[in-house]
Amino acid sequence: MKGHWTFNRNSTADQVLEGKDLTGKIALVTGANGGIGFETARALAAAGAQVILACRNPELGEQALSRIRLAHPHAKVELALLDLASPASVRACAHGIREREDIPQLDILICNAGSMSMQYLLTEEGIERTVAVCHLGHFLLCRELLDTLLLAPAPRVVVVSSESHKYPFKLDFDNLLVSRKQGAVTAFNAYGQAKLCNALMALELQQRYGAKGLTACAVHPGALVTTGFGNGSWLTQLAFKVASPFTKTPNQGAATSVMCATHDNSEDIAGGYFSHCRPARRSKEAANPAVAKRLWDFSEQHVQQGGAAS
Template structure:
């Protein structure tokens, strides 16, 4: 069918016909100016939709007023000056129907598109590589002051160097954190406290997978201490800073593998959590710690949400190209074989960034996410009694091992 004369022919319903301009009112409402007929209207001339811009200007942009009283915008990153509100690129349709904004194909940078996190401080554990690095990088490129908490200072500094090379103005710094040492956890918390910074996003990303049974210097099974107890301790040590910085969020990176554990109504014990011998298979122990992550996140939210700190847990994706499989050749080979079918690291970081920064999650927590969407965890992952037991056991284990530290 031939196009009707005078109707703009386009593949995009959001593209404006010739002679039209998109503008924004001071309260964020989008309107359309027709320079041919010298009139304006609230609805898009092609789609008939109404739109609105939300929130702050994107990172790097500032609003100014010229001598004639007209508002213009300056991007200090790209050195662009324009009279067009940059938030128009992220305008949302004013529909009554809710649609999921992001999914398993979304990247962390897409989740943060249009956001300015200037003045926000984030700490990401395990941030020198993999999902943690992409999480830290994405937050830093949108204005956040990011602390890379890494076991290997050299690798952490190399990661920070890569981020700075991408944009010199980013604020990133590295602190040493060995979750297999409770003393190291305490030292990181003390070092962070000396900086007198707030803390708005604590992203507990670090993890250990596939190592044979071994005890840490604190006498605990290594996978349990790195994946749960060390990060539990870090959160406790930083709790007062999180509360003072409220609204603040704790993001717990866990795994769908938490579903492979069954408590069968039995109470949790220290021996079940941190086996004193090698009778437990490393993958089984990893799954147990991932269940601990889900339970810890829920109980943390229950205890701190009234003080302005919310917590959510998430699954980042399956068998991505991270260093998680570095400890055994079989897992390295398996992860390599499935790599073409899994998420990229940027996609893997998307749900962490979403849980940490999404406006619609402000003040909301105690939930579990996958692909930037809320999911229901396993029945044991919803066990409130087990969550309380885990918290109490974790506190007892810490008290027995950290009483010698100066608190």
């Protein structure tokens, strides 16, 4: 992928946006009450964008708004309640945005929220929670906001994936919605499947809507000091401690997302996979357009059925 890449693994979101004026842009960031989601929303707002923080917890969401306003008194930020594990909540959030006269279009959508539990948890619809939150909720949100995105002159969709997408070598369509049976497959496999879905969704978004002006890509934010992996088993905690010198701060973790959301040349970003603020190599499965299309059709059929596992 061509392009001059100024930033690197140590760059922060603020450094990426230095000198950029995003006044007039409207952005929505999921999972924006903490971690890289918060830093993504804060940095975009500091650069002048109107930012919607889409959060599940209203109390934490309000706290995030207060923190941004304290740091940037002129920031245009607001809260939208969004539980990605609930199709009804996703539809309600999108409907509220579509009906707003003061939101004529959506310029930037950053699908940042994620979930990984060491326990086997199902949503009310019977879907394994990691896949429901990381992929299906974001797929439905993109679907519901697509018309609003396409009203923007140059809309961007950034899907936060992970290098973990490389470890399930194939997407397991037969078991994707339940993802694992308790005690049989690790939480890391469910997370890897979900992150592979993220990379494939971005690829198919670009394929389907690139001709209409939309630019989509997937990003790996890097290993973060705030990740929940350090709260797992003693072996997981030991591995996390060994890797800790190579981790990023949330501000650094947000850098690749905001770079892709605001990069001057959309052709450099379109359909790509990025890490450390530059193009990166994705897995063979994540680059397979046939798998991406199959996942899109699979997800479309699922959400049309109401979101329940079959």
